[in-house]
Amino acid sequence: MNDLLIAGGRVIDPSRGTDGIADLYLVNGKVEAVGRNIPVGEGVRRIEATGKIVAPGFIDVHVHFREPGQEHMETIATGAMAAAAGGFTGVCVMPNTDPVIDNQAAVGFVVRQAIRAGKARVYPIGCVSLGQRGLQLAEFGEMVAAGAVAVSDDGHAVASSQLMRTALEYAKVFGIPVADHCEDPTLAAGVMHEGIVATRLGLKGIPAAAEEIMVARDLVLAELTGGHIHLCHISTRGSVDLIRRAKDMGLNVTAEATPHHFSLTHEWCEGYNTNAKMSPPLRELADVGAIREGLKDGTIDCVATDHAPHHYDAKQREFDEAPNGIIGLETAIGVAIRDLVDTGVLSFPELVTRMSTTPARIFKLPGGTLAVGAPADVVVFDPGRRWTVEARDLHSKSTNSPYLGQILVGQAELTTVGGRVVFERGVEKTDG
Amino acid sequence: MTPPLGKDLVGLEPLSADQIRMILDTAEPFKEVSERSIKKVPALRGKTIVNLFFEASTRTRISFEFAEKRLSADTVNIAAQGSSLSKGETLVDTARNLEAMRIDMVVIRHHASGAARFLGERIRSNVINAGDGTHEHPTQGLLDLLTLRDKFGTIEGLKVAICGDVLHSRVARSNIWGLLKLGAEVAVCGPPTLLPTGLQSLGVTVMHHIEDAIQWADALNVLRLQLERMEAGFVPSLREYNRIFGVTKERLERAPKDIVIMHPGPMNRGVEIDSDVADGPHSLILPQVTNGVAVRMAVLYLLAGGLPDWRAQSGDDR
Numbered sequence: 001m002n003d004l005l006i007a008g009g010r011v012i013d014p015s016r017g018t019d020g021i022a023d024l025y026l027v028n029g030k031v032e033a034v035g036r037n038i039p040v041g042e043g044v045r046r047i048e049a050t051g052k053i054v055a056p057g058f059i060d061v062h063v064h065f066r067e068p069g070q071e072h073m074e075t076i077a078t079g080a081m082a083a084a085a086g087g088f089t090g091v092c093v094m095p096n097t098d099p100v101i102d103n104q105a106a107v108g109f110v111v112r113q114a115i116r117a118g119k120a121r122v123y124p125i126g127c128v129s130l131g132q133r134g135l136q137l138a139e140f141g142e143m144v145a146a147g148a149v150a151v152s153d154d155g156h157a158v159a160s161s162q163l164m165r166t167a168l169e170y171a172k173v174f175g176i177p178v179a180d181h182c183e184d185p186t187l188a189a190g191v192m193h194e195g196i197v198a199t200r201l202g203l204k205g206i207p208a209a210a211e212e213i214m215v216a217r218d219l220v221l222a223e224l225t226g227g228h229i230h231l232c233h234i235s236t237r238g239s240v241d242l243i244r245r246a247k248d249m250g251l252n253v254t255a256e257a258t259p260h261h262f263s264l265t266h267e268w269c270e271g272y273n274t275n276a277k278m279s280p281p282l283r284e285l286a287d288v289g290a291i292r293e294g295l296k297d298g299t300i301d302c303v304a305t306d307h308a309p310h311h312y313d314a315k316q317r318e319f320d321e322a323p324n325g326i327i328g329l330e331t332a333i334g335v336a337i338r339d340l341v342d343t344g345v346l347s348f349p350e351l352v353t354r355m356s357t358t359p360a361r362i363f364k365l366p367g368g369t370l371a372v373g374a375p376a377d378v379v380v381f382d383p384g385r386r387w388t389v390e391a392r393d394l395h396s397k398s399t400n401s402p403y404l405g406q407i408l409v410g411q412a413e414l415t416t417v418g419g420r421v422v423f424e425r426g427v428e429k430t431d432g
Numbered sequence: 433m434t435p436p437l438g439k440d441l442v443g444l445e446p447l448s449a450d451q452i453r454m455i456l457d458t459a460e461p462f463k464e465v466s467e468r469s470i471k472k473v474p475a476l477r478g479k480t481i482v483n484l485f486f487e488a489s490t491r492t493r494i495s496f497e498f499a500e501k502r503l504s505a506d507t508v509n510i511a512a513q514g515s516s517l518s519k520g521e522t523l524v525d526t527a528r529n530l531e532a533m534r535i536d537m538v539v540i541r542h543h544a545s546g547a548a549r550f551l552g553e554r555i556r557s558n559v560i561n562a563g564d565g566t567h568e569h570p571t572q573g574l575l576d577l578l579t580l581r582d583k584f585g586t587i588e589g590l591k592v593a594i595c596g597d598v599l600h601s602r603v604a605r606s607n608i609w610g611l612l613k614l615g616a617e618v619a620v621c622g623p624p625t626l627l628p629t630g631l632q633s634l635g636v637t638v639m640h641h642i643e644d645a646i647q648w649a650d651a652l653n654v655l656r657l658q659l660e661r662m663e664a665g666f667v668p669s670l671r672e673y674n675r676i677f678g679v680t681k682e683r684l685e686r687a688p689k690d691i692v693i694m695h696p697g698p699m700n701r702g703v704e705i706d707s708d709v710a711d712g713p714h715s716l717i718l719p720q721v722t723n724g725v726a727v728r729m730a731v732l733y734l735l736a737g738g739l740p741d742w743r744a745q746s747g748d749d750r
Contacts, residue, residue, distance in 0.1 A: 194629055195629055195630055196629065196630030196633055196634075198628075198629070199605075199628040199629055199630045199631065200445065200605075200630075201545055201546065201567060202545035202546075202564070202565050202566035202567030202568065202602060202605060203545050203546075203565075203566075203567075204566075205629065271549070272545070272546030272549060272550065313522075313524075316522075316524050317522065317523070317524075318523060318542070318544035318545075318546055318547050318550055319544065319545065319546045320543075320544045320545065320546075320565065321544060
């Protein structure tokens with residue numbers, strides 16, 4: 001049977017405002033009880049969590065699993081396993097696959113593959129426009145009925161303001177967010193942040209303005225339409241300021257930031273390191289500071305990794321030629337604890353809020369809570385464990401990470417989805 | 433013995449002032465070799481050097497080829513067109529193939545910034561950067577420094593203005609590093625659309641008027657303005673560029689000092705520089721070309737393990 005008792009850990013559940021040593025009892029795939037000296041049934045597996053933190057499983061609203069079409073980089077199965085190894089019980093997959101997910105059949109395919117994988121829950125995001133060509137709306141209603149939880153043309157910006165306006169209005173019918181990759185395409189023909197490092201390396205730069213222009217545009221449209229705009233991978237201090245002001249005005253806007261944008265700067269591109277190449281690019285120290293501030297005061301609602309696997313060969317290229325993106329699911333908690341909690345920016349309850357409670361709430365997903373009756377989606381993580389990132393230990397099919405060889409702090413030990421253990425460190429590569 | 437320059441010459445930014453001076457000092461006597469009737473020294477006899485040019489080039493490639501042959505090396509030229517490179521072979525595979533053929537040195541010119549370093553990290557052969565994207569063109573920077581040093585005796589305190597499309601110029605970047613390291617005062621001059629970000633943080637003065645540069649500088653290094661820049665909207669037209677930013681005889685006449693004019697070539701006569709300037713008394717353009725062969729001989733020689741006092745080492749008895 002699947003029932004579990006996770007005993008003696010520090011149970012943090014911001015959804016109920018609780019934080020303290022407690023046991024967590026999971027029965028039939030749901031949270032049965034949280035407390036001390038809970039009476040449990042026979043044969044219940046007991047997991048010792050002393051010294052660990054027990055929290056609602058992390059939820060990442062922005063990942064790329066490359067299936068269908070690019071399965072050499074990652075599949076839904078390997079991605080869902082990587083997510084579980086990172087402590088994530090739910091992820092939303094972006095539709096810029098090959099072909100793209102812009103119809104109900106494609107959405108259904110993703111849903112089925114996720115069920116077959118049986119690891120972290122995988123929620124499809126459908127395209128905003130057919131083929132992500134930015135011209136005509138995809139069938140939001142059909143895609144939502146098939147399981148889509150949001151729409152996005154991520155990979156591209158929605159260049160047409162008319163299309164974004166229509167998308168925001170139409171999405172209101174289904175109560176889903178429109179997630180935008182904010183980038184003015186005419187200003188973004190570069191390969192890294194525009195600054196002194198790009199000048200030194202002789203690489204074409206993308207100014208912060210390229211992002212801020214689209215952020216401003218989307219916020220104006222959010223005000224016009226009342227629709228829910230979700231701003232993807234925010235990277236500049238100017239964007240953070242704009243979002244803060246919009247939230248003060250009460251607009252229906254949410255935003256995410258990646259771990260690399262609160263931990264790395266454009267100096268990481270030195271030596272033409274293609275594992276530091278992504279879109280939006282790594283920026284300056286002041287931008288990193290602003291992202292951290294934004295996560296603290298809630299201007300940025302959640303951490304989302306933008307997990308973007310690429311095959312080894314693809315990244316073993318000249319910097320100009322290498323594709324954008326890095327993986328992030330298995331290093332997220334390690335980077336977050338090292339660079340947000342240990343630096344005093346966030347407390348653990350605040351971090352759990354940004355990695356679980358809030359992403360579930362803003363995308364209306366199950367989980368993000370340990371309330372009685374909630375799905376038994378739980379992460380047990382060791383908050384102090386120092387570990388070195390090694391390619392061979394990663395569960396993702398790809399290893400394109402700038403953190404290889406780095407020491408991170410904190411790692412998931414056990415992840416359950418619906419009460420089933422989908423990841424247990426030390427019991428590697430299980431099927432169960 | 434640790435080689436004085438390391439394995440590769442990827443740029444001037446990683447070099448120290450002493451290393452740069454050593455290359456220039458080593459180049460001086462190589463200039464004399466080019467004046468002889470038998471233009472050969474045996475220093476690199478038996479070495480195999482490949483000129484791997486992914487971008488078309490006449491001047492630089494021939495200059496390297498002369499340098500290699502005058503050092504008695506065996507040279508092979510590979511141009512991108514008509515080779516497997518144009519069939520989509522990756523730079524990694526090209527590198528491995530070259531290494532498997534036991535090439536001693538590779539001179540590479542490539543359209544991607546970082547390509548020379550990429551190659552150098554993957555093969556044991558010495559790699560010399562003959563221009564990678566908009567990153568660096570170190571031998572051009574070195575020959576510019578040598579030309580200035582010949583004329584003025586020293587680089588220290590010299591005022592050099594680099595004029596034109598600095599944004600897209602690897603020559604400009606190499607010059608900036610070399611000049612700063614040797615103690616020159618450096619300025620760039622051009623419209624803001626053609627100047628990269630952050631130069632002031634390096635101590636470089638930014639000017640937007642060619643007249644100001646002419647008033648200030650001991651030497652102008654004039655960069656080529658490419659037609660593509662106009663087509664991409666960086667400047668409205670080549671005609672306007674010449675009217676506003678061109679180095680013309682009239683403008684030079686107002687120079688307070690005996691200013692010298694350099695240009696890495698090839699020139700767009702009538703755009704960034706007028707013919708009567710390029711061919712006139714202030715111009716050091718042809719000495720630059722002569723110095724180019726000597727500087728390249730020095731670089732190849734030093735990377736191959738030659739010691740700076742090469743005359744004694746190579747048995748040259750002139």
